[in-house]
Amino acid sequence: MSKPAQSHKLLAIPGPVEVTKEVLHAIAQPPLSHVSPEFVAVFRDCIQMTRKVVDTQDGQPFIIAGSGTLGWDQVAANLVEPGEEVLVLKTGYFGDGFADCLRTYGANVEELKAGRGSIVELHRIEAALRSKKFKAITITHVDTSTGVLSDVKEIASTVRRISPDTLVVVDGVCSVASEEIRMDPWGLDVVLTASQKGLGAPPGLSILIASQRAIKVFQTRRTPVTSYFASWKKWLPIMTAYGNNTPAYFGTPPVNLILAYHASLKQITGTAPSLDERYRLHKQVSQRIKALANQLGLAQVSQDPEHAANGMTAVYLPDGVVASDVLPRMAAKGVTVAAGLGDIKDKYIRIGHMGTSVVDAKRGDIDTIAESLQASLKEARAAKKDIVEETP
Numbered sequence: 001m002s003k004p005a006q007s008h009k010l011l012a013i014p015g016p017v018e019v020t021k022e023v024l025h026a027i028a029q030p031p032l033s034h035v036s037p038e039f040v041a042v043f044r045d046c047i048q049m050t051r052k053v054v055d056t057q058d059g060q061p062f063i064i065a066g067s068g069t070l071g072w073d074q075v076a077a078n079l080v081e082p083g084e085e086v087l088v089l090k091t092g093y094f095g096d097g098f099a100d101c102l103r104t105y106g107a108n109v110e111e112l113k114a115g116r117g118s119i120v121e122l123h124r125i126e127a128a129l130r131s132k133k134f135k136a137i138t139i140t141h142v143d144t145s146t147g148v149l150s151d152v153k154e155i156a157s158t159v160r161r162i163s164p165d166t167l168v169v170v171d172g173v174c175s176v177a178s179e180e181i182r183m184d185p186w187g188l189d190v191v192l193t194a195s196q197k198g199l200g201a202p203p204g205l206s207i208l209i210a211s212q213r214a215i216k217v218f219q220t221r222r223t224p225v226t227s228y229f230a231s232w233k234k235w236l237p238i239m240t241a242y243g244n245n246t247p248a249y250f251g252t253p254p255v256n257l258i259l260a261y262h263a264s265l266k267q268i269t270g271t272a273p274s275l276d277e278r279y280r281l282h283k284q285v286s287q288r289i290k291a292l293a294n295q296l297g298l299a300q301v302s303q304d305p306e307h308a309a310n311g312m313t314a315v316y317l318p319d320g321v322v323a324s325d326v327l328p329r330m331a332a333k334g335v336t337v338a339a340g341l342g343d344i345k346d347k348y349i350r351i352g353h354m355g356t357s358v359v360d361a362k363r364g365d366i367d368t369i370a371e372s373l374q375a376s377l378k379e380a381r382a383a384k385k386d387i388v389e390e391t392p
């Protein structure tokens with residue numbers, strides 16, 4: 001395996017993330033026929049291992065070419081009919097995106113917005129659920145713009161208690177494989193995610209798992225599905241066939257990406273480390289980065305340590321320092337982190353710590369991130385001080 005090009009910087013953003021050499025190797029193969037026995041077996045394994053990652057026995061995975069956003073379209077097009085009510089919990093930028101997508105397909109959306117850096121309080125969710133009948137509720141497990149971690153288990157049990165028919169839909173794009181998520185035990189109806197964050201493959205796959213209850217809701221809808229490419233009418237037979245080790249065709253799957261996803265899943269669902277150990281390692285690394293931020297005087301965007309993501313950290317920069325003062329300095333030290341998102345995007349930065357960077361300590365990625373953050377911030381502060389001192 002050759003090393004990545006010299007110019008490759010350590011990718012420490014909240015997705016895409018660094019990938020293992022096994023994943024790199026898998027994607028660099030000559031393409032297989034998408035209906036060959038070899039590929040069909042790989043796809044079947046991906047379906048089985050995807051179930052394992054989110055802890056479901058009979059949830060139906062959909063693995064489709066597209067980015068994470070396509071999961072929103074799948075939910076909006078297949079599970080919600082025009083005019084139906086959906087409750088969207090907003091803990092950052094991605095809640096708005098999901099709401100916008102749902103409205104595009106004709107849903108009536110009610111948004112419950114959290115204060116910046118906070119979760120939506122349970123009593124507000126309860127009140128909303130009692131106020132009218134919602135077809136679905138959407139929760140962003142980790143909102144990648146704020147680093148806020150919502151308590152999916154608690155919200156799902158509240159929904160089941162107050163409004164048992166409401167579908168519980170989780171945007172887990174920035175959480176699956178880095179935060180604990182248990183589809184069957186917690187009673188979740190949809191978990192949607194993508195290949196490039198905790199799942200440790202390159203971007204390009206929309207990965208969604210639907211409960212049998214959600215599939216039933218889809219199969220008994222009264223109005224036609226208003227999407228072609230995102231329609232489960234097209235994809236359900238394909239996924240069922242692949243699951244049974246049989247070829248089927250609707251839209252050529254991105255075979256090399258599937259090979260890469262397969263390689264990553266084998267590592268994630270393997271025994272060392274186990275999934276639980278993986279979650280623990282993400283917590284441990286997250287605490288280290290957050291402690292460093294604290295020591296550097298950087299406040300977290302997420303207000304409450306109990307509801308802070310473990311796969312990423314969003315921190316405010318000191319007064320007078322903006323993202324464009326810090327990012328190029330970190331890049332010069334070989335590390336890519338992300339600016340903020342939304343209306344305060346220059347005032348904070350986001351550091352991703354997911355996947356192999358966390359799990360494979362030998363890489364030394366976390367040390368590299370910590371050192372470059374510390375040094376770059378020092379430089380940025382010194383540069384500001386020079387400017388202030390030069391001004392009479």
Ligand SMILES: *Cc1c(COP(=O)(O)O)cnc(C)c1O
Nearest residue numbers: 067068069094142144173174194
């Ligand atoms: C990244 C992300 C998305 C969007 O995924 P894309 O692959 O960029 O389309 C959606 N929701 C959350 C929470 C995300 O972190």
